[in-house]
Every structure is written in structure tokens, then in C-alpha cells.
Amino acid sequence: MEDTRMRAAVARRFGGPEVVHVVQALKPTPKRDEVLIRVHASTVSIADHRSRSRDLPKGLGFYGPIALGVFRLRRPILGMDAAGIVEAVGDEVTRFAPGDEVIAMLGAKFGGHAEYACIAETEAVTRKPANMTMEEAVTLVFGGHTALAFLNRAGVGPGDEVLVNGASGAVGSAAVQLAKLRGATVTAVCSAANADLVRSLGADHVIDYRVEDFASNGKTYDAIVECVGNAAFDRVEHSIKPGGALLMVVTDLAGLLSASRNSKRSGKLVTVAGAPVSGEDLASIVHLAETGEYRAVTDRVFDLDEIVEAHRYVDTGRKKGNVVLRIA
Structure with a gap:
């Protein structure tokens, strides 16, 4: 039985x-x-x-x-x-x-x-x-699927400059790797204790959030992947290049309700949703893992x-x- x-x-x-x-x-x-x-x-x-x-x-x-x-x-x-x-x-x-x-x-x-x-x-x-x-x-799965959805939503590709806020978590560590593999220059924001980890994943630059505020250092990016919940559009708008994107993996109610309005007003993509991810998309991460280009x-x-x-x-x-x- x-x-x-x-x-x-x-x-x-x-x-x-x-x-x-x-x-x-x-x-x-x-x-x-x-x-x-x-x-x-x-x-x-x-x-x-x-x-x-x-x-x-x-x-x-x-x-x-x-x-x-x-x-x-x-x-x-x-x-x-x-x-x-x-x-x-x-x-x-x-x-x-x-x-x-x-x-x-x-x-x-x-x-x-x-x-x-x-x-x-x-x-x-x-x-x-x-x-x-x-x-x-x-x-x-969890990090790779989420990161892929948001990077696809923004069309991140070769030559783009991408900042990942919260780069050492499940989604952040996946976003660092996938953005780098797409030919982007990646800046990772995390604690000093995790700097070596994110560098080993491909980050070109690392910002210790306890020492430097990436939103006020004058640098700009084609896409900011927000995995923490403290990078509201009002705070980081001037860190996003014209036509760039704020990809809010984590946000509060204000960020959720204002995303569409901020997109229309600024001409920059502000989104709380990624693109659909299929089994074939997930298989693309599997291929990268099998070739040693993406790591657990x-x-x-x-x-x-x-x-x-x-x-x-x-x-x-x-x-x-x-x-x-x-x-x-």
C-alpha cells in the first residue's frame, strides 16, 4: 500500500x-x-x-x-x-x-x-x-531566479554599470554573478566582512556601506539592484543614469505605490517586479554552473x-x- x-x-x-x-x-x-x-x-x-x-x-x-x-x-x-x-x-x-x-x-x-x-x-x-x-x-534557485527576473526586466547587458545593494545575500550574490557574466561592470555594496566574497563572485568594485554612502558619492549606474530596502528612488535617483533602472527586489509600501509614477516622471525604469522566468531561463543558470562560470x-x-x-x-x-x- x-x-x-x-x-x-x-x-x-x-x-x-x-x-x-x-x-x-x-x-x-x-x-x-x-x-x-x-x-x-x-x-x-x-x-x-x-x-x-x-x-x-x-x-x-x-x-x-x-x-x-x-x-x-x-x-x-x-x-x-x-x-x-x-x-x-x-x-x-x-x-x-x-x-x-x-x-x-x-x-x-x-x-x-x-x-x-x-x-x-x-x-x-x-x-x-x-x-x-x-x-x-x-x-x-531562489537567488538566481529572482536576480534573473530583475536583470531581464532592465535588459542588463555588455558595458552596463550595475550596482547591487546588499550584494552578499542570496539574491545579491546571484545578481553580482549574473550581471558580471552579461558583461556589466559591477559595484557591490555590503559590509567589509563580505568584501572578499563578493569580489570572488566577480564584483569589480566594493563599497562598505558603513564607510561610504553610494547614493551621495557622485557615481552613476545603468541599473541599481536594491536587495536591502533602504534605497528608495528619492534617495538614489541621482545615482541612476538617464534611461537607467532601479530594480527594487525589496521595498516598502511607499516604494510600491510610487514606482509607476516615478518611472513616468523621471524616464527611468522604477520597478518592483521582474520579468517572467521560465524553466528554460532557469536552465541557463544550470548551464553556467556546469561550466564553472556560476557558483553556489x-x-x-x-x-x-x-x-x-x-x-x-x-x-x-x-x-x-x-x-x-x-x-x-
Whole structure:
């Protein structure tokens, strides 16, 4: 008889890391267009932190219950990404077969912090790099997917000057690498402690935010990738070249509501949304990883039973790159 249960990290209510517990949950069943992944690894990201704690950027608290749930999490199994092995496929699936090793961006549907997860084959799922372990491969997903979406939105390419604010996090470290691989000159903003890391990822220049304010040093950029939440358009407008872009991966309510208006007024792209990222787009990152041009950035690895400690570490705000959760 087939086992219909699985182990999963579940948050029944909002709160600190201790609200997350590993329990027996119902194993998902793939729909006709979905693949069922036996998850080997996921990551604990800033998105998991915000969803669990309801610690949202200024002004967005009102929208939290709409997106996350009123009294408890609408999606109690967190985890936006997964790396694992396809166990079963729906009747309409043609791109994957049982046994395929894959990585997937589950996105706002979450579900990666469990032994099994489902995703439609038309979404951001692709075969994992052959030269990476599951724990390494999963680090390509959350940060790489997000960075790719925003760099594509701005059309970043050869000769562009790009600044990444918050360059040592999951998205920032991916943005540094992908922008550099596109031929851009990259300036990374981070702490002095992370300067060597971002240089090793390809950053041409590093600014220690404790010593220098990039928004007031007179330098300008074709694109600013904002991964921190402190680079509002009013602050950095004069640091963006004519026709350039402010890519707000993180922003507050004011930034969200004023983005379109600031774009029209300034002639510069101000956006809180990236371009769609397909499985083929994710495969382009896999190719870069297989050729050694793109590297995994892992801070720490926790086992599923250490999920509380993993959340507690992410809550510190000091992680470098990715915090990996080993499921299998």
C-alpha cells in the first residue's frame, strides 16, 4: 500500500522560529500537468522569514493578512525552492520522467520544506547541474531566479554599470554573478566582512556601506539592484543614469505605490517586479554552473530536524548567500 504521508516543517501560526515543527503531513498528488518531486534540499530564505514572522517592510502590514493569511499561515509548509528527484508525473507531462534530478522554483505556493512537492512542468523547473550535489544545486534557485527576473526586466547587458545593494545575500550574490557574466561592470555594496566574497563572485568594485554612502558619492549606474530596502528612488535617483533602472527586489509600501509614477516622471525604469522566468531561463543558470562560470554560495546547512535553528539563523539578517535545508 502506498504511503500517503510525509515529513514536513509546518508553521501553524505566525511568530518566532519556535512556531515551526516537523510533523507528518499529507503527501501531495501530482495533477495531470505536474511532477512530484522527492525533495532532497531546499533553502530557508528571507521570504520564509517574512512569511512566518509577518515581519514586512514598512506600510505592508495591512496587506500581510491578504497574502499570508489572517490568523494562521495560508501556506503552512514554507520553502520557495527545491532540489530533488522526480518520483511521479501526471498524464500530460512530457518534459520529465521518474528518476530525473531537478531543481524548481515553487514561488509563492511554497512547499519546499517537506519530503515531497509538486510543480507544473510549464513552470520554473529544470534538470539540476550534473556537477553539483542537491545541496549545492538548490542554491541556484531562489537567488538566481529572482536576480534573473530583475536583470531581464532592465535588459542588463555588455558595458552596463550595475550596482547591487546588499550584494552578499542570496539574491545579491546571484545578481553580482549574473550581471558580471552579461558583461556589466559591477559595484557591490555590503559590509567589509563580505568584501572578499563578493569580489570572488566577480564584483569589480566594493563599497562598505558603513564607510561610504553610494547614493551621495557622485557615481552613476545603468541599473541599481536594491536587495536591502533602504534605497528608495528619492534617495538614489541621482545615482541612476538617464534611461537607467532601479530594480527594487525589496521595498516598502511607499516604494510600491510610487514606482509607476516615478518611472513616468523621471524616464527611468522604477520597478518592483521582474520579468517572467521560465524553466528554460532557469536552465541557463544550470548551464553556467556546469561550466564553472556560476557558483553556489552557501552559508550554512541544516537538517530538517534543525528547522528551528535554521529559521533562527536567517532571522539574524547576517547570512551570506543561502541557508540550505537538507530534507532527504
